[in-house]
Amino acid sequence: MTHEAMAQVAAQREQLAEKARLPWWFWVLFTVATVGLVGGPLFARALPGDVSTYVITWPSILVYAVADRLVRWTRGISLSTRMTAYPSARRPGIAFLLIGIVGIIGVSTLHRVEQLPWAVAVLVLATVLMVGAMVAMQRAMRRDIREGRVRSA
Numbered sequence: 001m002t003h004e005a006m007a008q009v010a011a012q013r014e015q016l017a018e019k020a021r022l023p024w025w026f027w028v029l030f031t032v033a034t035v036g037l038v039g040g041p042l043f044a045r046a047l048p049g050d051v052s053t054y055v056i057t058w059p060s061i062l063v064y065a066v067a068d069r070l071v072r073w074t075r076g077i078s079l080s081t082r083m084t085a086y087p088s089a090r091r092p093g094i095a096f097l098l099i100g101i102v103g104i105i106g107v108s109t110l111h112r113v114e115q116l117p118w119a120v121a122v123l124v125l126a127t128v129l130m131v132g133a134m135v136a137m138q139r140a141m142r143r144d145i146r147e148g149r150v151r152s153a
Helices: 003-019 024-038 040-046 051-075 087-112 116-147
Strands: none
Touching (some): 003 116, 024 051, 024 087, 024 116, 040 087, 040 116, 087 116
């Protein structure tokens, strides 16, 4: 490839990486959904009956499920949901999953033994760490797009 063609490919990758930047509203929605998902046991205690399940937990799961479709619809770009597609995003992605699992178990356990202040602290910490891991994952994905390291299959 000529230097001009390589420059054109680099410019196209840069444009695609910029288009892959998640909008501000995604981060707000994602943070609220994370609080709803990790904090499910706490909300179950505060709300009567199964209200928390139908009003908080299921909508939070739905946000996670349709987030990529929302981004595709608003940004005009479809990002792969496979963790192996973006080599640099693998570690933050695994961290995100582990923090979520530990956070849910921690909040649930602390809630069961009636340690409400600690459960709230774990909820806040897990949410901050999960959002941080997602930000790191997003940066890594965009870096892989810029550098042409995205794997299709």
